[in-house]
Each structure stands twice: as C-alpha cells, then as structure tokens.
Amino acid sequence: MKNENKTDYGIDGSPIKYVELIAAEIIIFGAGGYLITFNSLTLNILASVLFLFGLLLGFPIMSFIIYVLGGKLRYRDRLLSMVNWKGSETVLDVGTGHGLLMIGAAKKLDTGKAVGIDIWRQEDMMNNTYNNAMRNAELEGVTKKIEIKNVDAQKMEFPDGYFDVVLSNLCLHNIPLKEGRDMACREIARVLKPNGVIIISDILHDKEYAKIFAGEGLSVEVFNPGLFDGTPLWYKIVKAVKK
C-alpha cells in the first residue's frame, strides 16, 4: 500500500519489460538446473554456460532495482552537484516524470524557479502523471518554486536563452528517431542562457547529444557516474556549457 506521506519517484520503464526479464531469468536458471541433473559432461557444460548467462543478465537487473529503490536519490544529488548553484537560477527539467530533478533543483533555489516538462508516456515510467509529480513537490515543500508543463522536448514553447540550467535524466533515449533526439538537443541548447549549463544523464546516445551540443557551439564533457553514485554503471552524463 502507498504511504501517503512518502515521496514516490516512480519506477522507470514499462512493467512488461520487467516481467519479460524476470521470466527470462526463471527460464535460464530452470533450464540450467534441469541440465545439471544429467550425468553428461556436455549437458553439464551447457548448464554452466546458462548459469553464467543468467548471472550476467542478473547483474544489470539487480543494479537497476537498487537504482529504482533509492539509488536514484543519491544519483540526483550527484547530478545536481555538477552545477554551481546561486539560488536565483531558472531551471528546466526535461522529462521530469515524478519530478525527481525538478524538485531536487527547487530545493537548491531561493528566488529561482524550476520548471518540469513532460508528455507523460506510461511506457517510460509507471503511473506517470502530472498529479504524481505535484504530490512529490507538495511533500518536499517546494510547490511555490516549481511549475509543471505538458511540453514535448522536441518543440518547446520557451523563448531563446530563458534558462540558466537545463537538466534531464533518462528522457531523451525514449524519443525513437535520431532526428527527434537531435531536435530535442537543439531545443535544449536554444533555451539555455549564455554561460548556462546543461546536465543530461542517459543510458544511450550520449555521443549523439555531445555532438549536437558541440555543433551548437557549446563546450561539452562526458562523464561516467562512479561506482557509488547509486546508478547502474552504463549511465552516462553529458555536461555542456554555453559560451
């Protein structure tokens, strides 16, 4: 049952994928367990290969479960620590979902404001709604410092040079076509002020994003999160600064 007083930053991805992965693990270990009972070297080697494969598949599943169960709060701190906060910034969180980065940023602000945009795709996050993001903002006491809008990252309504900081976590890879992801990166660069900073974290396409930002004249660095940042190791962080 949901605890009414506890924030819920959601489970990323679709339930179907989780069921598929767990089913794959059951089949792999079941088949391995069956084959190991035979008195045959070939079948026993095959069973060992299946066990090894099951463990290799299990490692990313476990690290993702750890991320969803609480690592994402540690990872949020890691991403936000890459910005030199003054408290007066105007911040954009692209694909805010349940408000993870928007709310984390709002807690760093005094006079500033954090805007979260999303199109609430259910296949990208379970129970993905405006209301769930707003509920978290209320629980974290930041409603006066945030605004949540239904805006597509590929075509934003904000004027050029509007934001001091643009953040995004696990959003852009969900845009299926490269042209769409390129458009979103160009939009992110467009709405950023001179001297503003972009922090994009994602599981895929980091080189693509870095290339677009560099093409727009920004200085770009790509980071690997550390072992203890609360995230699976295949995440990448793209930091870009507008000159």
Ligand SMILES: C[S@@+](CC[C@H](N)C(=O)[O-])C[C@H]1O[C@@H](n2cnc3c(N)ncnc32)[C@H](O)[C@@H]1O
């Ligand atoms: C995996 S969730 C991550 C949510 C949040 N950033 C976090 O870290 O918890 C990805 C989010 O990106 C949103 N999204 C996907 N495509 C988008 C687009 N074109 N424009 C805005 N948001 C988008 C989804 O609706 C979803 O809320």
